[in-house]
Amino acid sequence: MKELKDIIRAYDEAQQQGKQTALATVVHLEGSAYRRPGARMLVTEDGQLTGAISGGCLEGDALRKAQLVIVQKKPMLVTYDTTDEDDAKLGVGLGCNGIISILIEPISADDQLNPIGFIKTILEKRQSAVLVTLFSMDKKTVQPGTCMLVTEEGSIKTSLEGGLLRNTLVDDAQVAIRNKKSVTKEYEVENLLTGFVELISPAVSLIIFGAGNDTLPLVQIASVLGWETTVVDGRPNYATLQRFPLASRILISKPENAISQLTFDANTVAVLMTHNYNYDIAALKHLLPLQLPYIGALGPKKKLDRMIDELIEQGILINEETIADLYGPTGLDIGAETADEIALSIVSEIKAVLSKRPGSSLRSKVETIHPRETQKVIPSSITV
Structure with missing residues (x-):
């Protein structure tokens, strides 16, 4: 999500300066590569790049092709095949052993339905959305x-006219939203088209109860990732904009009052780190019914166990599923000692939990990092 925000910011600046732009998007991948489908990069006519479509290997060549797209004012599909061991002949030296398809589109400010306009609509609200990108492997x-x-x-916005293809794409997009999963499908129209039906979810919303010094690096790291952070504390001299300039929001409030002022969804997580037992347990009492995917508690495990026991004694229903979403002590075991290291371990654990990954070393992974089934192209039943 941060990449999309950076791209929008760069696009608006380019518009103010009268520069033409193009958007490069990884739309399909076979094998392995540094970036996955959905990675994007904005290119200006004078060569400024925002975002990334690789680890830096493809950007130079893509820049030249994007400038051609800007001049010709029509989209171009570019494919980089690095399955040959001697990929030096490509001039990019990827070494990724994959086939990467990148669609480069010129952005016309006069077209209200251009890709940048779609992305701006997505960023307006905290909701999941699907972008559909159609392309043909036949570059002619x-x-x-x-x-x-x-x-x-x-809500539906589309440049397609009504018909079977439009209706089918809408149905596929709605399925992707329900399944919370992107999909790539083929559509037999006049020519065979491939559709990247891409699910885009809201940024992680991190709610931190506590505005102590150890919260500072947690907000900073979360900000680097593009997460939306809210700092909640009852102490007005701690919870200030001067101390947390990167926070999305600061609430000076008791836990029970703060909850009613916050919005919670599937991408919302919380961490208790006030160093005040009574404040933490009050916050936990109101967080538990929300069934968040992650609630972290700073401090020893016996502290969290004590809070759970006390809440059960108060009649709060806490079952195994609820306990499964509680993480105390919060963070991965990386040997963290300083506030910065602890913040890194907390953010890493949250990312692992939301991604449904174990948080272990990649070298211990037997299968590929990304499952190959996500690269499958599903034939569509329609023929137009």
Whole structure:
């Protein structure tokens, strides 16, 4: 999500300066690569880059092709094949052993349904949405490009006219939202088209109860990742904008009052680190019914166990599923000692939990980092 925000910011600056732009998007991948489908990079006519489509290997070549796209004003599909061991002949030296397809689209400010406009709509609200990008592996064919946006609340924006293809894409987008999973499908129209039906979820919303010094690096690291952070504390001299300039929001409040002022969804997590037992247990009491995917508690495990026991004595229903989402002590075991290291361990654990990963060393992983089934192209049943 941070990459998308950076791209929008760079696009707006380019518009103010009268610069033309193009958007490069990884739309398909076979094998392995540094970035996955959905990675994006904005290119200005004078060569400024925002975002990334690789680890730095493809950007130079993609820049030249993007500048051509800007001049020609039509989308281009570019494929980089690094499955050959001697990928030096590509001039990019990837060494990734994959086939990467990148769609480069010119951005016209006059077109209200351009990809940047779709992305801006997504960023307006905290909701999941699907972007549909159509492309053809036959590079001689006109590339349709990013053509549809479907939001979680049911809003549809599209450059496609009504018909079977449009209706099918809407249905596929809604399925992707329900399944919380992107998909790539083939559509037999006049020519065979591939559709990247991409689910884009809201940024992680991290709510931190506690505005002590150890919260400072946690907010900073979360900000680097593009997470939205809210700092909640009852002490007005601690919870200040001067201390937390990178926080999205600061609330000076008791826990029970703060909860009613916050919005919670599937990407919302919380960490208790006030160093005040009574404040932490009051916050935990109001967080538990919300069934957040992650609630972390700073401090020893016996502290969390004591809070749970006390809440049960108060009649709060706490079952095994609820306890499974509680993490105390919060953070991964990386040997953290300083506040900065502890913040790193907390953020790492949250990321692992939300990604449904164990948080272990990649060298211990037997299978590939990314499951190959996510690269499958599913044939569509429609023929137009």
